[in-house]
Amino acid sequence: MRQEQAKLYLSKELRLVIDSKTGSKHTSLAMDGSKYQEDYHIVHVPGVHQCYSWDCGLACVSMVLRALGESPSEVYTKDLDAMECGESIWTIDLAYILRRHNIPLEFYTITLGVNSDHSKKPFYQSHFNRDESRVNLLFQKSTQQGICVQERSLTIEELLNHVQQDSPAIVLVNQSYLHCLSCADSKARKCWDCLTLCQKPYCGHFVVLCGFDRTKDLVFYRDPDSNCPEVCQIHTKAFDKARFSDGTDEDVIIILRHEGNAGGLADAGMGDAT
Structure with a gap:
């Protein structure tokens, strides 16, 4: 004994x-x-600010590539041109761009292809007719491109378990529901998604989930539309509300670890935004 x-x-x-x-x-x-099960974990993901109103997804891909020690120099040029998506970037586009850089991933969504109901939402209306066939074709060809797409939702615990294994996630959220606690609590921290919320009922936005604090019921994320010097933070229930909002299809891209990039993802402090 x-x-x-x-x-x-x-x-x-x-x-x-x-x-x-x-x-x-x-x-x-x-x-x-x-x-x-860890109480606290954070993956070092360098901050990248979006340049326009439509490129949050590209900025998130750039963050992931930098976290893995890869150059994001072609994301806004060759990668974007190859997708032929213009300024209307869907989650499947991001998955394809990541695969162009040989990044292993899993894509979770509750809708395989385009949800026709989104055509009624102002956020999607201007590009919907042009995007529908293109996006559906990308889903159809995803397997042969080495993209694992699973038709199901992920719980917050499943997401955090991935993060605990140093696997960050690109998450589609409704920006109207994204309230960063760090930005709200300090006048010195200006986070535009907190100060100037999107006025539409649904405003799609991509962020990178990169950490958590279970003792405080918080998740940490990088927001390309944020001027915070540190990672943003939000309570788990509020984060779920933003990612489960009608319009997101609960899209999540999990960045998987492998021998080639595992060394680039490591625990670090909460600062270092660029």
């Missing part, structure tokens, strides 16, 4: 030593082989 207690004590002490040296909590294996 004492020997078993000593082993358990040693495993806990080892985990604490590792945490104290790195300054962050890392996944360890419990005695039964299961993974510990």
